[in-house]
Amino acid sequence: MASDRPIAVGLLGLGVVGGGVARALADKAAAIEASVGRPVRLAAALVAHPRKRRSDVPAGLRITGEPSEILDDPAVDIVVEVIGGEEPAFGYIQRALHHGKHVVTANKEVMAKHGPEVLAHAAEHGVSIGFEGSVGAGIPIIGPLLRELAANEIGAVNAIINGTTNYMLTRMASDGLEYADALAAAQRLGYTEADPASDVDGDDAAYKLAILSSLAFRTTVRDTDVYREGIAKLAPADFAYAAELGYAIKLVAIAKRVGDLLQARVHPAFLPLAHPLAKVDGVYNAVELEGDLVDWAMFQGPGAGARPTTSAVLGDVISIAQAVAAGAPPARPPVLDRKLRIQPMADLETKYYLRLRASDRPGVMAQITRVLGDLRVSLASVIQKEVADAAGTAEIVITTHTAKESAVQEAVTKLAALDVVLEVSNLVRVEDPGS
């Protein structure tokens, strides 16, 4: 039934993203009304400290510290959650759905940990849930997976989906920065939280990969299913050797179907310089999809920031508001019922880069290659360099042909135990996804 009543949005959170959403809803009111066919108005915003002075929000915005004023208000049609973090965001989302409100969220942690419950809860109450902003900020990726690419069997998702670490790795590669200096630079630019652990340890990318791979493979991948390894062990020497060998170092997020098994992993990787993901620098993100019909498609854009996230959140708000205005039922939720087992990391087969320090004397290389050979890890290249600051010490860099992760890990343990090996400095996987 047609109505001219404005569609009311309740906003949970008025931080960097929430402020952007509030301002854009006000600034773009006329264009949004033209798209939707009815006005879309911000009814109220929930904040932790309602009495704090705020300069950068639209005049007249009702601000409250009381969740029920939004979650339980029958006049609110769409709740936008941009608080972030697991709680209280998850509880608020479920309560809004329970009260028959459509929900738009940019919360990767909630969707990675509780996505199936949230989708089921929305379906049960006959409302829509939009979460385009939870992955890749403003890059359209969830919508295209669910709609334009829906006919494809997806074989792999290969992505760079953490802007902070991609910025840091880009600076380490281009300017030779140490890890700590790259982190400090990212913090100075506001690219990371006060506690950067979720970015640099790979948790943030793992959340996003769990969401993407659930949709891509129509199964349920929890964040805990995703193997993760952070970037803190990378040193300038690794970037120098990578360049010498023709690789870039990126924090990759790879989900790949191998029969009824699914690989889902986030870790640093050497990528050939010609690989599309190797060229994605700075805070940009990119998601590469392999599908049986489309073959290959790649989506790129800024992977973080208030305005790009606002782009995704408002895209969801407009789609849902159009459906509300048309009296349409909620979009059919994705069916995530395929039974795929997560492949144990020990069974992974890929190539490896190994950097170690050893005594620079005859017979050392023979001992090292014997350990690898006994475990059927075959060598693709070896670089040996004298270490300038330590008499009688050599740095040895090995790349392998395809080998089994369990064998390589065992080799690393055995190498570390050799008298002649002073340190196994780093082990990094060498990937060429899509090749």
Added chain:
Amino acid sequence: MASDRPIAVGLLGLGVVGGGVARALADKAAAIEASVGRPVRLAAALVAHPRKRRSDVPAGLRITGEPSEILDDPAVDIVVEVIGGEEPAFGYIQRALHHGKHVVTANKEVMAKHGPEVLAHAAEHGVSIGFEGSVGAGIPIIGPLLRELAANEIGAVNAIINGTTNYMLTRMASDGLEYADALAAAQRLGYTEADPASDVDGDDAAYKLAILSSLAFRTTVRDTDVYREGIAKLAPADFAYAAELGYAIKLVAIAKRVGDLLQARVHPAFLPLAHPLAKVDGVYNAVELEGDLVDWAMFQGPGAGARPTTSAVLGDVISIAQAVAAGAPPARPPVLDRKLRIQPMADLETKYYLRLRASDRPGVMAQITRVLGDLRVSLASVIQKEVADAAGTAEIVITTHTAKESAVQEAVTKLAALDVVLEVSNLVRVEDPGS
């Protein structure tokens, strides 16, 4: 109201794309049913020669030469048009819409020439029209523009959207092929029609740019509004100079808003080698969007081929079938009512590359630079080379700073009239979109 009746698809055209659609609908029946909630079945396919033997279509497919068996059959829910070309496709689409059928088409010519009428006709009859496959084959671009990026004011669309010419230009750049040999190579690989004019003259890219820019700028851009220039004048020498100067040569499709004016143009261009579009090679396509919220987003993938186009067509079929199954009203059509005037090409301001042959004697450069200077076209670089096969002849290559198109065109006319100038060999725009 729930029903288990299969949703019936009528297929117009059983060529390369139509055959792919028919096979995929059969092969993927179970997965599509899981996505939609009801079976989706191919009811019949319309062909020009129904008695021709066909090996590569699903067994039992009903084939007809009579359009009314699909267009007038009340049992058909969705008509898929993959005949291509303006007529009879346009007439069939309108007739299907008139009979209350949803339509999915990959027809760029119909959508570029008659898009607004088709959209209005669909809205009038309460049905949906999907045309994701009309631009960029399987690359999701129309959906993201209409949905995920709907909150953005788009400032520019910069694209490589013709796979045939991009393949040819890639071969000319990498292998030094002449234009005719590159065309023959593309034809041998089946990348072009028997008559390649629509690809190499820029018409195909102009159709696609008209569609994209209508949606991006929410206005009506007709194919005839798009300036176009083909690639036939490009010679190996241009590629050699481009490489020497640090550029790639691409057939670009650029639509850019300048106040209330809109640039819409398809022509060869020099792009800096570091530009994202400069790295898109072979039959791949890429579309770059500049939006006020998202800043920048780029979509890449195969720009042609039966399977990628099938991916887009079936994505539309699945979305529409989901809406049919849910009893949802059709998607709200895009509102394309903004008044933007097309900027006359004469008013364009950009940089230029000019290659000409002149007498190799004193004073020639002075004459040439005087012509340019008088028209306020200032030089960025000059290369002068003796021509090996012609005594007393020099090849002169000039790049300019930003200048007005009308001034540059006048300069070319005046240069061609100089006694000392034997030939103005080529004039190519030098672009750096997004910079």
